[in-house]
Amino acid sequence: MLSSMYIGFSVLFSIMMLVNLVGNTLVILVVLRNRSMKTPTNYLLINLASADMVVAIFIGIQFIATPTFTHPQGTVGSALCKIITGGTPGWVGAVASVFSLVAIAIERYWAVLHPHSQKIKLTKTKIIILAMLSWIVSIIWATPGFWATTYIKEINGCAHSFSKPIYAKLYTVGWSVVAGVIPISIMGALYFRVVYRLWFVNNEAAEATQRSLLRYRKRVTKMVIFVTLVYVLCWVPELLIYFLGFTGTITLEAVHHAIASALIVFNSSINPIVYSLQSSKFRKHLGELICCRKRNVVVPFSNSGLKFAGKKDDMGQEMPSVAPSVND
Secondary structure (H helix, E strand, O other): OOOHHHHHHHHHHHHHHHHHHHHHHHHHHHHHHOOOOOOHHHHHHHHHHHHHHHHHHHHHHHHHHOOOOOOOOOHHHHHHHHHHOHHHHHHHHHHHHHHHHHHHHHHHHHHHOOOOOOOOOOHHHHHHHHHHHHHHHHHHHHHHHHHEEEEEEEOOOEEEEOOHHHHHHHHHHHHHHHHHHHHHHHHHHHHHHHHHHHHHHOOOOOHHHHHHHHHHHHHHHHHHHHHHHHHHHHHHHHHHHHHHHHHOOOOHHHHHHHHHHHHHHHHHHHHHHHHHHOOOHHHHHHHHHHHOOOOOOOOOOOHHHHOOOOOOOOOOOOOOOOOOOOOO
C-alpha cells in the first residue's frame, strides 16, 4: 500500500514537473521574443516563472526518485539531502516566487494609483535589483532549513533535524509569517486599493486612448489577482498542515508532507495556464512561438521599445499602440 502511494505521488509530480517546465519556459520565451510584451509586469513574471521552475525541479525530484532511488547514508547522504534530494533549493524558489508576487502587486499599485510618478518608475536596472534581491532574501531565509536538512536512517530519507524542538516550531511559525501572513496582507491591501480605483471610482475618460488604457489596466489587474488567489488557495493549506503538525494538533506523516508539497508544485505549474486563459495576447504569441511564425523584433528593455501615440502608460512611459502586457 505504501509503495503504491509513493508510485502514485511519483507519477503526479512527474506530470506537474513536465507541465511546469514546459509552461514556464514558454512564458519566458514569449516575453523575451516579443517587443510588445516587454513591460515591467511581464519582466517580473519572468522572475516568477524562473522561481516556479526551481520549485518544481527540487521539490518534485524527491518524490519522483523515491520509489526507485536507494539513498546514500552517512555524510554523503546528508550532503545529498541538503543539495538535492531534501528539496531545500525548491523552497528557496518558493520564497522567490512569493517575493515576485508581492513585487508585482506593488508595481500594479503604483502603476494604477500613481501612474505619472517618475521616482518609482520601474526601469531595467530596478527590475534586475528586485530579481536579485528576491533570490538573496530567499537564500538567507532558507539557510536554517538547509543546515537542518539531513539523512535520517530511521525513515531512509531526508528530513529536518533541529538541535532543539523549539527551533523547529519557530521555523514553522516563521514560514507561516514569511509565506503567509506578510505577503497575503500586503497583496490584499494593495489590490483592494487598485480594485477600488479601477472599478468603483468614476473613471470615465473623454479620449478613446484613455479608455483603452483603463481597459488595459483592468485586464492586467484581473490576471495578477487571479494568480495571487491561486497562490493563497495552494499555500494556506500547506502552511496550515505544518503549523498544526508542529503545534501538536495533528501528527505529521509522510502523506501530509507529500500533499503539502504537491500543492506548492501545483501552484508553480498552474500560472502559465492562467496566463493563457486570461490573455488572448499571450495565446497569440504562444501560438506564433509554437508554430515558429514570424515574431516582433527583439529590442532592449527601454523607453524606445514602449513608444506609442504620444500617450502615457501605467509607468509614465509613452503608450504602445498594442497593449504591452501578458494581457490583451
